[in-house]
Amino acid sequence: MRRHRRAKIVATVGPASNSPAMLKALFLAGVDTFRLNFSHGTHEDHAKVHAAIRALEQETGRPIGILQDLQGPKIRVGTIKDGKIEVEAGETIRFVLAGAEGDRSAIPLPHPEIFAAVAPGHDLLIDDGRVRVRVTGLGSDFIEARVIVGGVISNRKGVNLPGTMLNLSPLTVKDRADLAFGLELGVDWVALSFVQKPSDMIEARGLIGERAGLVAKIEKPQALAHIEDIILLSDAVMVARGDLGVEIPHEDVPGRQKELVRACRLAVKPVIVATQMLDSMVAAPTPTRAEASDVATAIYDGADAVMLSAESAAGRYPVEAVEMMDRIIRSTEQHKLYHSIVAVSQPDVEHTPPHAVAAAAADLAVAIQCPAIVAYTSSGTTAARIARKRPAVPILAITPSEKVSRRLCLLWGAHSVLADNVHTYEEMVEQAAARARVEEFAKPMDLIVVVAGIPFAQAGTTNNLRVVQVGA
Template sequence: MLLPDHKTKIVCTIGPSSESKPVLQKMMQSGMNVARLNLAHGDFDEHRRRIRTIRSVAEELKVPIAILLDLPGPKIRIGRLPREPIMLKPGDMVTLTTGASTDEPGVIPVDFEEFPSLVSENSTIYLADGFIQLRVQRMIPDGAVCIVVIGGLLSSHKGMNLLGASLAVETLTERDREGLAFGIAEGVDAFSVSFIRRAEDVRQAREYAESLAPCVRIIAKIERREAVENVDEILAEADGVMIARGDLGVQIPIEEVPVVQKRIIHQANISGRPVITATQMLESMTEHIRPTRAEVTDVANAILDGTDAVMLSGETAIGSFPVETVQMMAGIARTTEEQRRALAGGGTCEEYFRRGRGRAGMAVGDVVSLNVIEARDALRIQYIITPTRTGSTPRRISRFKPEGWILSFSRNFRTPQFLSFSYGVQPFFIQSEREDWHEEIMEFLKASDVIAPGDRVLFTEGVSPGEAGTDSLTILTVE
């Protein structure tokens, strides 16, 4: 059995460019770990077909691929354009309207009935992650007439940001509830919830989801100013976070985004929550075979910051080179990870617990997982083996970004699927009821030529009766 040549997980958005079986096969073989389906585009039947194709290909290739369903949330979006994309040029006059759709030039539909009440004369409107900027010239009954200040290409369903406008709606919309019900019925592995503001938003999403099924994984998208301010409480409630830099870069000054990204990644690492860095990572590969140098540097810096996963959006959903983009992302990850220790500064999660504020009040699991890293480095042990029920043990170790692989085994199918989001974790599902399943794990690894007699491995898990968490560490020599 060959393990991947990189440990950073790659999330790929699946769309028209990547939904076919042959393309999905190549993307999985190139390094894709998570398939993201964006409910802001397409209908349930379309996504159902994609889910089943993804599952079928993953089963054929015998690779663990998680499916992430992205709920659109209460976002104002452009409606369906009769012809797309359209080019908006500075000085053009356009009409944004919630009225009946029309193919009249310069009329842009808006999928949000309350839109006219949220803007006024001289308001600034941002479209498509802020790349297009409009200024309201005058109001009309069902919308606004605007002048294009900064132009660009606009496609259907692109997002709209209105600075200073407060949407008086719940974070979890009716469409989101339908999406949760659909995803649970289709067995997806996690849901990302858009426009989270506080921990209560996560709780509401979880309560609704768990009224339909137990143990639903919720990833909070950090894309609002309020979410940045409340990120600690959100991390305590969510199963993971996504730094959605598109809307975030409009909600806060764009020059603050790199610092906010670093801080959120560090806080997520400390909390033991997987963190995804998203939006425009290799954007130019939507149309070109190679990324820009700045994009490559952006991906590398996110990895050095400690992100668990990097995400591709339009690059794989509608781009011309979905497979090549995954290959490029994997190559950047591999090269950057080789230099992680040499380039890491003093702000790592490991330093936080060894000599920083995390030293006070450490839990048993923190102490044990830190000693796992110490033992691995001192003895140059290649594999850390973590039998787990919930995934807590491998995630505690993953946050320290070890050089060796974390081989995680669980008899709960949902646990290894969600571990596909965690750095350096290779998850396995063990379908066994044997009492000596630890011995079965070792037999599996020997039969797969991962370990051989004489090798040393680290074995760590929670063993105390009635206790949850990592509390044991054993160094074994393979017989």
């Protein structure tokens, strides 16, 4: 079950992929972590999928990550008379806080936090930016706006406010109930939607603790203004290009993606690039050339993982989409320019013993042409520090923690295996060599690089490096 690539694949589960048979087919095609989207489906639906994934894990003997994606606060217009209205550029319309069926003079917008935060000159984007209006005046319960880009406003369409910082918790009542349910199930990651500021992460961490890894979804321009602190407070980051691309100019998204991937690599945090990567495969068996190039770009950027959304959740070709993503990643990573391109964006080594040891291990393994680096890791940090270097050598991550082995399914280059704790240096060396053979990373007489922290089983103590010859 070894993957012959470094970047990981995250696939969203939905009606097209929620059966045990399809989940197995997707895993065999290349999925490393499954995403449960709590914007859709019932708790019962998600519990069945979770149980099927854990059964598949037992059947295959390989750890599988599960990511719970919370819906977050969705801002929508209310109900409109006759279901929709068409507005034209230049005309003035009015939004009201309360109201039944609205018209262009009283479009319901039942979100008091908007009325408290918006100011003249701010834009409101409706239906993923298809309609854009600019605030010209407001009161405590109304907003007057001039239409900049006309179009149709229909019932319950989403509203984005790119220039407005809303005093809004990222965790709604629904999210809190979903989170409690997900943690009870035992999800490995929780993705927080519409993060705006560092305190959003602190609020979520207070509820999650260490029971799951916390993923910050970057889809608001306000988050970009506080990105260093948000990354610091997260365990991983998702570049959610869908909503982000609505709220910032389209032409800025590629550059922001590169900045975010680099910042996460510098901070030793896994980063997922998501949204519309192979979108045409929702309805077609092959992607466009531009989509293939988009996936490859994320790999050249050094992303830890790339994600499928509707392609695997509701598309007609979920298995083919995973297979295509796997092929694109492998082809990209095998290209003669891949390592030189990734090396250009390599962050400087931090001046601490753990980072220096991990970086030295990566360089040493490449220099002596080892088939693998074996990382003993109790928290995943040792493996992450090595992965930060993006070595041209796979990382065999040995951990005694089932939870950590599943989280490593999101980390670039890491093939995680469960093993009992080691207690002596000799035991560590023997187990490293044996595991490298069993997992088919090394043959007898091969040299491998082994990295660990001593004393054993203490998180964050990467301080030991050794070259070991695999026995006959």
